[in-house]
Amino acid sequence: MARAQVSKRLQDVNAFHVMSLMAEAKKLDSLGHSVIHMEMGEPDFSTPKPIIDAGIRALQSGITHYTPTLGLPALREAIADFYLKECQVSVDAEQIIITPGSATALQLVLNLMVSEGQSVAITDPAYPSTHNLVRLFGGHVLQIPVHEDSAWQLTTDILEEYWNESVNAVLLASPSNPTGTIIENSELQKISDFCVSKGTFLLVDEIYHGLVYSNAPRTAAGLNENTFVINSFSKFYGMTGWRVGWIVSPKPYLEDMNKLAQHTFLAAPTPGQYAALAAFEKDTQKILIERRDEFKARRDYLYDALENIGFKMRVKPQGAFYMYADSSAFSDNSFEFARKALQDKHVAFTPGIDFGVSGANQHVRFAYTTSIENLKIGIQRLSEYRDI
Numbered sequence: 382m383a384r385a386q387v388s389k390r391l392q393d394v395n396a397f398h399v400m401s402l403m404a405e406a407k408k409l410d411s412l413g414h415s416v417i418h419m420e421m422g423e424p425d426f427s428t429p430k431p432i433i434d435a436g437i438r439a440l441q442s443g444i445t446h447y448t449p450t451l452g453l454p455a456l457r458e459a460i461a462d463f464y465l466k467e468c469q470v471s472v473d474a475e476q477i478i479i480t481p482g483s484a485t486a487l488q489l490v491l492n493l494m495v496s497e498g499q500s501v502a503i504t505d506p507a508y509p510s511t512h513n514l515v516r517l518f519g520g521h522v523l524q525i526p527v528h529e530d531s532a533w534q535l536t537t538d539i540l541e542e543y544w545n546e547s548v549n550a551v552l553l554a555s556p557s558n559p560t561g562t563i564i565e566n567s568e569l570q571k572i573s574d575f576c577v578s579k580g581t582f583l584l585v586d587e588i589y590h591g592l593v594y595s596n597a598p599r600t601a602a603g604l605n606e607n608t609f610v611i612n613s614f615s616k617f618y619g620m621t622g623w624r625v626g627w628i629v630s631p632k633p634y635l636e637d638m639n640k641l642a643q644h645t646f647l648a649a650p651t652p653g654q655y656a657a658l659a660a661f662e663k664d665t666q667k668i669l670i671e672r673r674d675e676f677k678a679r680r681d682y683l684y685d686a687l688e689n690i691g692f693k694m695r696v697k698p699q700g701a702f703y704m705y706a707d708s709s710a711f712s713d714n715s716f717e718f719a720r721k722a723l724q725d726k727h728v729a730f731t732p733g734i735d736f737g738v739s740g741a742n743q744h745v746r747f748a749y750t751t752s753i754e755n756l757k758i759g760i761q762r763l764s765e766y767r768d769i
């Protein structure tokens with residue numbers, strides 16, 4: 382039978398390159414090889430018990446129906462309260478929109494911001510779904526190369542250099558995937574003001590905000606009337622599979638966001654939203670902070686260890702669980718390097734080409750989402766790489 386035609390929009394959408402490596406790694410695992418997984422973008426810890434218990438309680442009480450489209454009112458209140466207490470920022474609960482993960486939050490917000498022919502300014506490297514979503518919505522991606530000298534983040538000077546009139550939104554991620562670096566508070570304010578002066582949106586992805594190992598950066602929530610923030614219970618709260626994230630939307634756009642949410646997903650998963658209510662409890666926070674300390678210890682070990690075996694490490698990441706390492710001493714083809722390291726040394730990591738084009742073949746991303754013992758084995762194996 383002839384294959385029916387898929388939409389033209391899909392032609393410019395790319396799959397993650399790392400998926401083929403992950404499939405290969407799983408195959409090696411199933412054959413009994415001990416693969417060291419440093420490609421996984423999710424915590425190795427399972428969801429904290431108080432959150433699981435809250436989800437089970439909700440299900441056992443028969444709470445299985447839709448919540449309101451914009452989310453469970455109690456959860457929206459709890460998140461607004463979190464901004465007030467933890468970030469000293471006042472946002473109304475009505476500005477919090479609960480979504481099925483921040484992946485859906487990204488879809489919703491980009492759908493609001495992008496019209497045919499317009500552009501979204503995004504760092505290169507960046508989390509790849511953003512580029513693909515912009516293209517799906519008919520927009521262009523203005524990929525702006527960033528380097529170690531600005532901690533892989535945008536600055537107003539860099540933005541100005543690349544600016545063109547088609548830009549309708551700027552997207553930042555802090556801490557960033559793949560670099561783990563954060564944007565300085567003063568620069569964040571400047572970029573937000575710059576976007577106001579240009580009459581464009583600013584979208585800040587704060588999904589790794591809970592995982593910062595030095596002083597907590599300020600949130601972009603409430604910075605300006607054009608600034609949207611997305612966040613999620615996936616990473617810091619260890620709830621990747623529950624699919625609960627959120628948007629902090631400026632008030633003038635709430636009606637539009639409501640329309641989009643109704644037609645895009647109707648409501649986020651109900652058990653997940655009830656479970657997430659327990660994320661802010663004292664017992665849960667204690668577990669989460671212990672886990673964050675463990676991630677910090679892993680970061681400190683891995684950063685030095687990678688440098689010692691020949692990767693060039695110029696900016697110590699302050700957050701998330703990623704390191705973007707210069708692998709030019711090993712190869713100038715990041716996919717081939719990752720494929721060979723997996724096949725020959727059973728060490729999995731993500732090639733830079735998944736995150737952009739600038740320097741992408743000279744960089745790879747390591748995720749420290751596995752124990753220090755495993756990281757040590759991975760480093761030992763990679764240190765033999767030159768002998769392959």
Ligand SMILES: Cc1ncc(COP(=O)(O)O)c(C=O)c1O
Nearest residue numbers: 422482483484508558613615626
């Ligand atoms: C920067 C960034 N944003 C958004 C997401 C989407 O995460 P989720 O949908 O689980 O909240 C991810 C996932 O890895 C990410 O790294």
